[in-house]
Amino acid sequence: xxxxxxxxxxxxxxxxxxxxxxxxxxxxxxxxxxxxxxxxxxxxxxxxxxxxxxxxxxxxxxxxxxxxxxxxxxxxxxxxxxxxxxxxxxxxxxxxxxxxxxxxxxxxxxxxxxxxxxx
Numbered sequence: 001x002x003x004x005x006x007x008x009x010x011x012x013x014x015x016x017x018x019x020x021x022x023x024x025x026x027x028x029x030x031x032x033x034x035x036x037x038x039x040x041x042x043x044x045x046x047x048x049x050x051x052x053x054x055x056x057x058x059x060x061x062x063x064x065x066x067x068x069x070x071x072x073x074x075x076x077x078x079x080x081x082x083x084x085x086x087x088x089x090x091x092x093x094x095x096x097x098x099x100x101x102x103x104x105x106x107x108x109x110x111x112x113x114x115x116x117x118x119x
Contacts, residue, residue, distance in 0.1 A: 001040070002023060002038050002039075002040040002041050002043070004038050004040075004041050004043040004060070005041070007058075007060065008060075009059060009060050009075060010057055010058070010059050010060075010072060010075040010076065010078075010079055011057065011058045011059075012055060012056075012057055012079060012083075012119065013047070013056050013057065013058045014055045014056045014119065017050050017056050020058060021036065021047065023038060023039050023040065024036035024037060024038055024039065024045065024047075025037050025039055027044075027064070028064075028067070028068075029049075030068045032048065032049045032051070033046060033047065033048060033049060033068065034046070034047045034048075034049055035047075035064060035067050035068075036058075043060060044060070044061045044062065044063070044064065044067070045058045045059060045060060045061065046058070046059045046061050046067050046070055046072070047059075054118065055118035055119040057072060057075075057076060057079075057118075059072050059075065073113070076113070076118055077109045077110075077113055080102070080109060080112065080113070080117070080118070080119065081102055081109055083119065084102050084103050084104055084105070085103045085104075086102075086103055087100040087101065087102055087103065087109075088100060088101045088102075088103055092106070092107050092108035092111060093106040093107060094107055094108070094111045097110075097111065
């Protein structure tokens with residue numbers, strides 16, 4: 001039995017990529033992203049192709065329309081902030097940035113993300 005209904009909109013599947021994809025059918029593929037569908041409930045997912053040097057995410061989607069160009073940046077940033085336990089009251093150390101630092105960092109989420117971090 002699938003657990004698609006219980007899954008959040010964006011899921012970090014880096015540590016269980018094969019297990020997560022095991023119950024999915026591949027419908028389409030684009031450069032570094034896959035369109036997959038749950039075999040049981042037919043939930044669609046936009047999934048980052050596996051890469052040992054990157055964090056992989058699965059995003060629930062509700063239509064095949066524009067799946068290749070769907071932007072998940074805001075969801076990834078939210079997940080990164082949550083996994084790092086939120087924000088501080090301190091300002092980002094990046095020159096001329098007034099956004100709040102992410103906990104355990106001297107920088108805001110935008111500058112952490114721009115460095116290539118995804119987890």
